[in-house]
Amino acid sequence: MAENGDPVLHLTGLNKSFGAVHVLHDVDFTVRRGEVMALVGDNGAGKSTLIKCIAGIHPTDSGTITFEGAPVQIGSPRDAAALGIEIVYQDLALADNLDIVQNMFLGRERRKGLVLDEASMEEAARQTLARLSVRTVKSVRQQVASLSGGQRQTVAIAKAALWDSKVVILDEPTAALGVAQTRQVLDLVRRLAETGHGVVLISHNMNDVFEVADRITALYLGRVAADVATSDVTHGQVVELITAGRSGDLGLAPQTAAESI
Amino acid sequence: MSTDIPGGKGPAVKLADADFANDLREHDMRSAVRDYRDRIRSGELGALPAILGLTGLIVLFTALKPETFLSEGNIANLFTQALPITILAMGLVFVLLLGEIDLSAGVASGVCAAVMAKLMVDSGQPWYVAVLSAVAVGIVLGTAIGWLVSVLRIPSFVVTLAFFLGIQGITLWMIGEGGTVPVRDDVIVALANKNMPVPLGWTLAALCAAGYAATQLLRWKRQRDRRLHSRPLQLVVAQSAVVAVVLLAGTYLLSIDRAPSPLITLAGIPWGVPLVGVLLIGCTFVLSRTAYGRHIYAVGGNAEAARRAGINVTRIRISVFMIGSAFAAVSGIVAASRLNSVATDAGGGNTLLYAVGAAVIGGTSLFGGRGKARDAVLGGLVIAIIENGLGLLGTKAYLSYLITGVVLLLAASIDALARRRRSSTGR
Numbered sequence: 051m052a053e054n055g056d057p058v059l060h061l062t063g064l065n066k067s068f069g070a071v072h073v074l075h076d077v078d079f080t081v082r083r084g085e086v087m088a089l090v091g092d093n094g095a096g097k098s099t100l101i102k103c104i105a106g107i108h109p110t111d112s113g114t115i116t117f118e119g120a121p122v123q124i125g126s127p128r129d130a131a132a133l134g135i136e137i138v139y140q141d142l143a144l145a146d147n148l149d150i151v152q153n154m155f156l157g158r159e160r161r162k163g164l165v166l167d168e169a170s171m172e173e174a175a176r177q178t179l180a181r182l183s184v185r186t187v188k189s190v191r192q193q194v195a196s197l198s199g200g201q202r203q204t205v206a207i208a209k210a211a212l213w214d215s216k217v218v219i220l221d222e223p224t225a226a227l228g229v230a231q232t233r234q235v236l237d238l239v240r241r242l243a244e245t246g247h248g249v250v251l252i253s254h255n256m257n258d259v260f261e262v263a264d265r266i267t268a269l270y271l272g273r274v275a276a277d278v279a280t281s282d283v284t285h286g287q288v289v290e291l292i293t294a295g296r297s298g299d300l301g302l303a304p305q306t307a308a309e310s311i
Numbered sequence: 312m313s314t315d316i317p318g319g320k321g322p323a324v325k326l327a328d329a330d331f332a333n334d335l336r337e338h339d340m341r342s343a344v345r346d347y348r349d350r351i352r353s354g355e356l357g358a359l360p361a362i363l364g365l366t367g368l369i370v371l372f373t374a375l376k377p378e379t380f381l382s383e384g385n386i387a388n389l390f391t392q393a394l395p396i397t398i399l400a401m402g403l404v405f406v407l408l409l410g411e412i413d414l415s416a417g418v419a420s421g422v423c424a425a426v427m428a429k430l431m432v433d434s435g436q437p438w439y440v441a442v443l444s445a446v447a448v449g450i451v452l453g454t455a456i457g458w459l460v461s462v463l464r465i466p467s468f469v470v471t472l473a474f475f476l477g478i479q480g481i482t483l484w485m486i487g488e489g490g491t492v493p494v495r496d497d498v499i500v501a502l503a504n505k506n507m508p509v510p511l512g513w514t515l516a517a518l519c520a521a522g523y524a525a526t527q528l529l530r531w532k533r534q535r536d537r538r539l540h541s542r543p544l545q546l547v548v549a550q551s552a553v554v555a556v557v558l559l560a561g562t563y564l565l566s567i568d569r570a571p572s573p574l575i576t577l578a579g580i581p582w583g584v585p586l587v588g589v590l591l592i593g594c595t596f597v598l599s600r601t602a603y604g605r606h607i608y609a610v611g612g613n614a615e616a617a618r619r620a621g622i623n624v625t626r627i628r629i630s631v632f633m634i635g636s637a638f639a640a641v642s643g644i645v646a647a648s649r650l651n652s653v654a655t656d657a658g659g660g661n662t663l664l665y666a667v668g669a670a671v672i673g674g675t676s677l678f679g680g681r682g683k684a685r686d687a688v689l690g691g692l693v694i695a696i697i698e699n700g701l702g703l704l705g706t707k708a709y710l711s712y713l714i715t716g717v718v719l720l721l722a723a724s725i726d727a728l729a730r731r732r733r734s735s736t737g738r
Contacts, residue, residue, distance in 0.1 A: 128621070143619045145612035147680035148605075156609055157620025159602045166600055172539045191540040195733050196353060 054084030057116075058216050058248040059104070059135070064113030066099055073099045075273045077113070081217050081248040086239060088251045088259040088280070091269030092292050097252055100269070101219055105137050106130040118216070136210035137219045142202050144209075146195040150187065151175040153194055154209040178212045182241050186234055200231025207238055211247065218242055219250040224258055236262050256285050270295035275302050343543030354732030360725050361673050361689035368693060372700035379703050383569035387581060389692075389699050390565070391503045394583040395420070395646040397691030399666035400673070401587075401594055402638025404687055405631040407670055408598075408611045410679025411460065411467040413635045414663060415452070415474035420643030421658025422482045423449045427499075427644055428492035428653040429485060438496045446640045452478070453636030457629030467632075475663075483655050491654045494647045502586065503649035506579030509566045515585060516562040524551035583645055587688065590641075594684035607631065611680035642666075661712075664719065669694045672722040678730060693718075 059081040066074040074096050081087050091097050102108045104115075106124040115122055117133050124130050130137075144153045151172045160167040160174075175190050187201055194202060203223055210218045220239065224232040239262050243249045253259050259266060260280060268275040268291035275291045276283075278300065290297035296304065351359060372380040379385055399416055406413045413419075427445035430436040436444075452474070459470045486492055494500060507515070527547050534541035562580060570577035598604035609617040610627045618624050639658075646662075647653045671677060672693050673686025697718060701711045 139619075141615075143613070143616040145609045145616050145680070147608055147612035152605065152609075153616075156616065157606075157622050159605060161602060164601060166602060166605060169533065169537050169539055173537065176539075189540060193355075193733075 054082075054246065056083050057081070058083050058118055060116040061104070062114050062116075064100070064103065064115075065111045066096075066103060066108060067111055073272050074103070077269075077272075077274050078277070079267055079274065080277070081250055082265075083216070083248050084243050084246055085264040086243045086249040086251055086262050088253060088263035088266045089269065090253065090256075090259060090266060090288060090292055094271075095269040095292070096272040097269055098221075101137065101221065101250075101252065104130065104135060104217075104219065131213070134214060134216035135219070136213060136215040136217070138203075138206045138210050138221065138223065140221045140225065142206040144194045144202060144206060147193065149191045149193050150197075150205050151190050153205060154178070154212050156209075158213070174212065175208075178208050181245055182208055182211060182238055184208060184238070198231065200227050200234050203227065203231075203235050204238055207235070207242065211242060211245070215247060217248045217250065219252070221252050222254070223251070224253065224255060232258070256288060259288070260285065268292055268301075270302060273302060273306070276300045340545055343545040346543060347546060352732075354729040356674065356725070356729050358674055358685065358689055360722070361686070361693060364672065364693050365689065365696070368696045368700065372696065372703070376700070376703045380700060383564065383567045384571070385699065385703070386564050387506075387569055389695055390584055391581050391649055392699055393691045393695035394503060394581075394587060395642045395649065395662075396665050396669050396694050397587055397687050398590060398638055398645060399642035399662070400669035400687035400691050401590055401684055402635040402642070403666055403670050404594070404675050404682050404684060405607065406467075406635040407667075407675050407677060408607050408679060408682050409628060409631055410611055410677075411628070411631070412471065412667070412677075413456065413467065413632060413639075414471040415456065415478055416471075416635055416639040416666060417658040417660075417663030418475055418478040418482065419449060419452050419636050419658065420639040420646065420662065421653070421656070422452075422478050422485070422643075423640035424643030424647040424653045424657050425482050425485050425492065428494050428647060431494070431496050431499075432492055438498045441496075442499075442644060445644060446637050449636040449638075449640030450633050453633035454629060456636065457632030460632065461625045461628035479659060482657065486653065486655045488655065491652045493652045495651070499644065499648050500651060501648070502583045502645055503581060504651075506565075506577070506581055507585065509579050512562050512566060512580040515580075515588075516558045519588065520551075520555035520558045523554050527551050583648070586641075586645070590638075591684050591688055598684060603627075603630075608680060661715070665694050665698075665715070666691075668715070668719040668722065671719065671726060674726075676726050676730065677723060678726070690722075 057080050059079075061077060061079040064074055064077040064079070065072070077096070077100060079087075079089075079100065089097055089100070099108060103110050104124065106126045106129050109125065115124060122129075122133060124133070124135075145156065148156070151168075154175050155171045160171050172190060179187070179190065184204055186204060187197065194205065197205065207218070207220065207223070223235050223239065227235060236258060239249060239251060243262075243264075251259070251263060263280050265277065265279050266283065266288060267277045268288060270291065273295070275295045276297075283300070287297040287300060291301050295302045295306075350357075399420060403413060403416055406416075423445040426448050427441040430441040430444055431438065456467070456470055456474055459465050460467045506512075527550065531541050531544060531547045565580045565584075566578050568576045568578045598607065606617065606622045606627055609620065609622060610624050614624055617627075643653075643658055646657065669690030670682065670687055671690065673683075673688070673690030675682030675686045675690075694715075697715060698711075701714060706714070
């Protein structure tokens with residue numbers, strides 16, 4: 051049985067180029083069970099590319115991916131899903147005209163012979179929502195069209211947690227939300243980790259990061275500037291890591307940071 | 312009240328009243344009515360506009376033409392009039408669910424009927440060969456349209472407009488200018504012109520009413536036993552009762568002898584009506600109980616979400632056009648049966664407009680993602696009543712066109728307003 055804190059997903063020496071542009075340089079990245087790992091970096095630092103490599107959308111050039119201790123190849127989104135890696139994209143990919151249960155099982159419906167097994171799907175959806183202590187939706191049979199932005203985000207995250215997933219990657223989950231709704235979603239992110247998922251949180255908002263993340267990986271122009279515990283750094287240091295690649299003793303060596311530009 | 316969720320590992324999870332579990336609360340009559348009113352207010356109109364329209368029109372035409380409109384003969388006539396529109400509309404519901412349109416469905420029904428008639432008259436084929444060939448032609452046409460729309464990504468409006476013109480040419484070429492092909496086969500003619508024996512009609516109607524009530528109540532009970540979301544029992548019972556009353560009242564009206572002379576008896580449900588019933592049950596089952604149906608709604612609601620969920624969007628798109636054109640073929644056959652012939656302009660004119668109108672009046676959204684098979688039946692009846700009633704009133708042709716156009720616009724406006732309402736009631 052895996053313990054909290056064990057690495058679930060471990061990437062070493064990952065490289066990725068698009069033509070002549072070297073987007074990821076020897077990236078090491080670790081997601082641990084029961085932990086929220088924040089992935090921060092300026093626009094163009096390579097966050098999205100890194101996520102797409104993990105999701106199997108982009109093939110990697112070199113480097114190894116280890117999942118639960120065993121080396122794996124992730125060649126397609128289907129491979130990633132089979133391993134238990136779920137990604138919640140910024141545009142949430144929910145169908146407005148379907149209800150919450152239908153959305154959570156979209157494309158992976160449970161069947162009894164030819165017929166959809168609505169009862170077992172609804173039960174599973176209820177259990178997942180209850181496990182994550184979701185209190186903000188009125189009914190699991192409510193259409194997604196009638197939900198607010200925060201509730202939609204909640205449904206999208208719950209959908210990712212439904213599949214016995216080991217790693218849940220959240221791309222800017224609070225970007226479009228108000229204060230109260232951000233609160234709800236951050237609570238949910240925390241609970242996701244508490245229920246034994248490894249969580250990756252991509253965010254530009256330092257308050258969010260410091261509130262829920264256990265560790266922070268800062269990317270600077272395609273290199274990992276630092277992988278630090280949240281408690282060991284300050285807001286200012288993380289901002290410097292993001293903008294300059296280094297902060298005091300932390301971060302890239304001065305010449306590496308400089309030559310990357 | 313708190314709820315235990317059984318099953319799963321570990322301790323049962325407790326859900327308090329404040330949680331989402333309050334969709335499990337018991338309903339009394341008041342809360343059931345309030346629940347229904349809330350849904351209407353938030354733009355979930357369901358079949359309400361169509362039923363109101365239907366009632367309004369029946370009252371209107373009965374008042375204007377008391378002795379003819381509700382006569383037994385006219386009611387039977389009304390049903391056969393509605394048959395081809397309804398079948399065509401039912402196929403179009405699938406296409407409209409994806410937010411696409413098939414402008415060629417009307418003339419496709421014409422060409423398929425022409426294929427059937429030609430095979431029977433010129434080659435002496437039995438009716439079932441002719442019917443299967445006609446449906447096969449429909450499927451081929453639908454596949455071609457679907458391929459152009461979903462693989463080449465030409466807007467369906469343009470593809471089917473081209474087919475609308477082209478198919479008329481094919482029908483004209485097959486039948487010859489100014490010609491008609493007679494349809495004399497007993498089985499085909501019986502569809503719209505012969506009636507079921509009265510006892511059989513009663514048995515079928517009673518079975519359908521009981522079957523509907525039983526499936527609804529059983530589902531309600533199963534949901535409640537497993538502590539899942541269920542509709543208020545009052546609503547389920549009321550709905551089953553309404554369906555039963557409508558079915559039995561319709562059967563009663565159609566079982567009265569409507570022969571103009573006392574020497575013969577003419578009574579019973581036209582054979583086309585159970586055909587529509589079978590299609591309705593089949594389509595409803597596919598759309599609401601199978602993964603394929605679920606995927607149609609998903610693609611219509613958010614194609615990108617469906618694609619990311621691993622649904623083959625291209626295949627779904629092609630398939631709905633195939634279904635649409637196959638239903639068009641059946642509709643063409645029924646229309647040919649009603650007219651006893653296929654003419655060069657079969658399925659032309661306002662056939663398609665009536666069918667799209669029927670689907671939209673019934674409650675299918677032109678924006679995709681919303682609609683049911685029963686919409687075609689309700690809307691088809693509305694359109695048939697308008698056509699029939701205006702005919703009885705002796706309305707001038709220009710006025711009939713105007714009125715039908717206004718009704719279609721009205722239905723589309725309700726659809727658009729309900730959609731706005733839905734997006735503005737997000738909490």
